Amino acid sequence: MKRLSVVLALCALGLSAAHAGETPPPDAERDLPPATILVLHPAPEAVLALKHRLLPGLLDRQDGNAAVQYTRAALMMSERSDEQLKAIDELRNVPAQDLDREKARAVLALFQDALQKMELAARRKRCDWDLDLSQGFALLMQDLMYYRQLARLLRIQARLEIAEADYEQALHTLQTGFAMAQHVGEAPTLIHALVGMALADIMLGSVEELIQAPGAPNLYWALTALPRPLVSARKGIETELDVLALTYPELRDPESSHLGAAGWRALTEQVLILAGADHGSKKELAPTLAALATYTDAKRHLLEKGRPPEEVEAMPVLHVVAIYMMDGFRRLRDQHFKWHYVPYWQAQKGFDGAEARLQEGRKTTDAFLAALLLPALRRAGFQIVKIDRRVAALRCVEAVRLYAASHNGELPRSLDDVTQVPIPLNPATNEPFDYRVFADKAVLWAPVDPQESAERALRYELSIAR
């Protein structure tokens, strides 16, 4: 029996070794996400390593506020008809080699004014969105929806330029796109930051198209020179931290706010409606229900904090409730937000713990506001690192092109074989990317994060064009 199992194991080992040298096994067998196929042309490093850039250089930038120009571009898009906007959608998924150039030119000509404004905006020295944060949760962001179309326009423009082998111009367009992603992402709300990341993701798709074009320059150092994180959500996170007190300044320090019973009732009603906990049309009942559910706990909380009983009894009921809820909200909020300030790969356990405490806290009445208002911060953290992971993976791809340029078009057997440039780690895990060669193809992938679906995880299948 023992001998049989050894023979079987050896057979299995032999079969797998023979398999590894031929073609990549089917995706289902290896439990890997579907791959983005990249057919590469070897490309050495440019004589001037930083000749190609993915963000406008200092010499290209002029005085002025980029946000004004972006807003004008968005306004121009808002004046377009639905048919014109649909023309963008029709071209967005057409690969460069299949692109109907005449049609692409016609669509770009339709939106020439918006493209010019974006080009101008991306080359401004500063970007101040001048958002009125005192509006808090009521802040209006109607123009954001147009940035999706603006980024797709840039992608079509870059695709046309790549198809026409005008790589310098394609890089110019990519600079516009990446600068716009950064500028939008720097606006002080988490929604802006997420939109900025999505714009960067669209432009990284254009980078994938460019590096497959014959004769395209190697972008290893251009990708390496991008800031990390590419889109910072720092301002947005800071706003999220205080957005409740920005919306209602009385909640910044509810213990010293004296609104009277009617004032606290009005404020409680507003907060409950904002959070969607107003019981539909019976919004006038919401504060009473909140008071009924929490007053006993709230009173005990204030007594434990050292407030004299007679003072607590004399306070309006909803004032006592507001202090209790805000104390609970801040405690749970900080447990979440502190993990945003450490690298994602170190923060995952922290986020999980904070999430567990929030779930546990749902059983107590003071977690009420936190459960309703806190964003899914771990997901936001992953969205940030996902962009940087894609940049790092593309740096690995460009390192492969560098290697192939000096090794007769061969793929490196391992990323360790690449000695010309440093190979980046996966920033989501702080570990090397997985890289394996199967015959004339290589697969580069990152493990699936719990925050992403397996179908959308990162995986490149690389081959050298013959």
Next chain:
Amino acid sequence: MFRERQYEDTDAIEGALASLKPAPSGIDRDILMFSAGQASRPARRFGVLWPLATSGALLAAVILGIALLTQAPQRVTEKTVFVPVESARPAARAYVEARPALWAREQPWPRSNYLELRQKVLAGGLDALPRPEPTGSAARKETVEELLGISFSRLPAPDHFWMNVRRDRENRL
């Protein structure tokens, strides 16, 4: 003796008076009475004040009359005013008045749109953003004249200003 002498003097006077002839008086009674009244009047304190005030009032009346006749007819508008009937404590009332309810604000997205949008964008990225409403060429646009409430046909000829600006610029070049 004394009485006789007294009567003698009287007779002399009578005689003298009798010799006098009646003559028209030099005094006009009416003028005398007017002058007496004028003399008895107190001194005028305010000089030209009342005439000036009267003139001013008359002038103002004339100006207002002209303005009334020449002004455009006023449009009568209806305005609904809601009077709060519920009494509230001053602090609470001030709070409510200073911060109108969020749901009462004009918003293109549903209430608490920030939270909903944040959740959607976190889950679905850019595709979660609402699709833009078609407002372009299909929608009727108001003309500049309609927006400004003026008619360009009533304005002076364009070369009064812009043509002169262009001419100046050309001359400078």
